[in-house]
Amino acid sequence: MTRVIIYSGKGGTGKTTISAATATMLAGMGRRTLVLSSDPAHSLADALGAEISRDRVTLIAPCLYGLEIDTIYEWRQNLSGFQQFVTSTYSNRGVERSTAAELANQPGLDEILALQRVMSEAQSGRWDAIVLDTAPTGNTLRLLAYPELIIGGDAGKKFFRVYRGLANVARPFRRDLPEDRFFDEVSTLLERMEQLANFLLSPEVSLRLVLNPEKLPLMETRRAYTFINLYGLMLDAVMVNKILPRRADLGPYFDYWVKLQQGYLDDIDGSFAPTPIFRTVLQEGEPIGIAALDAIAHATFGETDPGGMLFDERPIWLDQWNDEGEPGLFDLCLRLPFLNEDEAVDIARDGTDLTVTVGRIQRTFALPRILYDCTLGNHRYEDGVLRLEFYETSDGRRSERTPEPADNMRVEAA
Template sequence: MRLILYLGKGGVGKTTTAAATAARAAELGYRTLVVSTDVAHSLADALDQPLGAQPTPVAANLWGQEINVLDEVRRHWGTLQTHLQQLLKRRGVNEVAAEELAIIPGMEEVVSLLHIRRQARAGDFDVVIVDAAPTGETVRLLTMPEAVQMYAGRLLSWDQGMVRLARPLMRAMLPSSDVFASLPQFIAEVEELRATLTDPAIASYRLVLTPERMVLKEAQRAATYLALYGYPVDGAVLNRVLPPDSAGDGFWQRLAATQQQYRRQAHELFAPLPIWEAPYEARDLRGLDDLRALGRAIFGAEDPTRVFFRGTTQELVKEGEEYRLRLPLPHVELDKVTMLKRGDQLFVEIGSFRRELILPLVLADREATRAVFRNGVLEVRFGPPPPSA
């Protein structure tokens, strides 16, 4: 079973790329489901066929699905939230606290994850390909297992009176006669979900980007946080690339030259990940024939469902009050290391190699004190946080 999630900034072509990968996988004989988790669905438009909230046959070996998150939330939440609020207020809980206690954070993300997990475990498909929401929402979605686990742990510490009040809420979420008695099992299931999403043999995360400065910046942030939470990234698709010798007036020539600059930067920024390139088409791509052709253009003779990269692109380790950032750079020759830090950006030069990094927020106000390059790995040390005012 393979689970492949495409994510990136809105408008970079995630939906088309996910659909093209699915069409190519189905063409190779895999039973393939392509799923959209974005509230503003456009997967049906890319496939040029109507889709439902359940897997819908599209072609041989290919199914499509647009998860109706809002309906699922209403079904599991709806009047229950209001009922629980009134119940809590009658027991003396003030109005603001009642509203807070009646809401489980990230309900939409939980619903999406449960859908994806259900499809992945059912065994009906060889590969599930996810057209994810824009980057920020997707990273939030992927952090939900930790949030739900923390919230469930807090529920275990409630006193028995509060437990009696919250039972109707939890019964709506979990198929159990006494949910609070089975909360440890629920936490174990959340851990299993995270294990699936972080298993590099099962799940792969692929960034979709275009040769533009702002898009590359957001993709860097996504790669940083995916690495921070242990989600395995195995490649990136550079979309809408003009040929370097584009003909036409000066505008197209200048645009192609600018794209080439960002194209080279993308290959440097995301090394050692493989970068696939998709051409800039002169017309809208829609329908299976166009999608199959695009899938072949991106992956060539490669099987798009295989794992293309194993290992970490960066690792953050805490040591006392300090942090150590490890960056595998296996193809870089050792030379003098030059380093410059500006806020949450770190610029590293090793000989002729230059790498620009977006740092997690925990490192933004810390000083980069030392950089060492050994055995193909760059280690950057960050000192303790500055003293508070």
């Protein structure tokens, strides 16, 4: 079975560097490793200091292969009919053709195509390990959990089936209906996205989040963490990169930054434990080329096998208790196995963040969106799980708001 590791995180945090370093170390251990990038910036080649082809897997070093996924190529292979139809529909409505072509590029589809390429490489049986360096987009992960959203949820899927039937009947009379090729491609895309969602949940696939000890990456990583855990994707490591070294010769200018980073490093421990956290120090130069990447990987992982499944428990999930049609009643569940029954638990909510303090352990993470408008109720500790009650209030903000257009509601509900 091929081990698949997906690195995700904000741009500039070091995803490409850590991905290339992980792959280099794995190859050095004799495992046939493929490292791919779905970032259109194609920085993988720069990091590895090698030429990497866009359409063929390229040998970079013994056991190490690379591929910069060319999403335009993948688009042409998989979705030219889809793109053509969407483009011409928009341009029939007066949207300029180049703009229409942009619109046909559904945000996130690039990433889906890249993930499909990863899936087919994994299923080819050619590789011991595949490392994916993703593009710096925050929302891609959401698409993974909701492949149907791309065409408007389950409702959209049903609509699509009916529409296809109707189009066959009506085509002789109307010329602006999509070609069969469009329907075939969208069908295939949907099918493959379902396969993809299953593939991403399979036990050999995990995600790793890369961040720096700074405020904004930390907040974004917390949101990603909640999301990944709630949707059952496996997060097996958090990678903290660009940590300033503790050295006396850095001088007072850096004292401030070192202290600031130390505060964030503590926050990171509190936010993501017990998920393993790996730290990488800011190097004296840019880590470019196989030797530098190998060194950085060894310094980061130490004795740990970077290809191992480094953690496999889901520490957060949401239980829903309401009957259909009733206001929502939720338990946000946190696995905290070592809690003393009599330990004081304090829960503080700050907007969309929740801080849970148990004894001397404090943990802050992002609330899942579905709980934004809910009221925090009681909590209880059962079988090693802290359960926080949330309920939807009928007189709460939800009812004061003007109703959303039906279209949005349908997508939201899917």
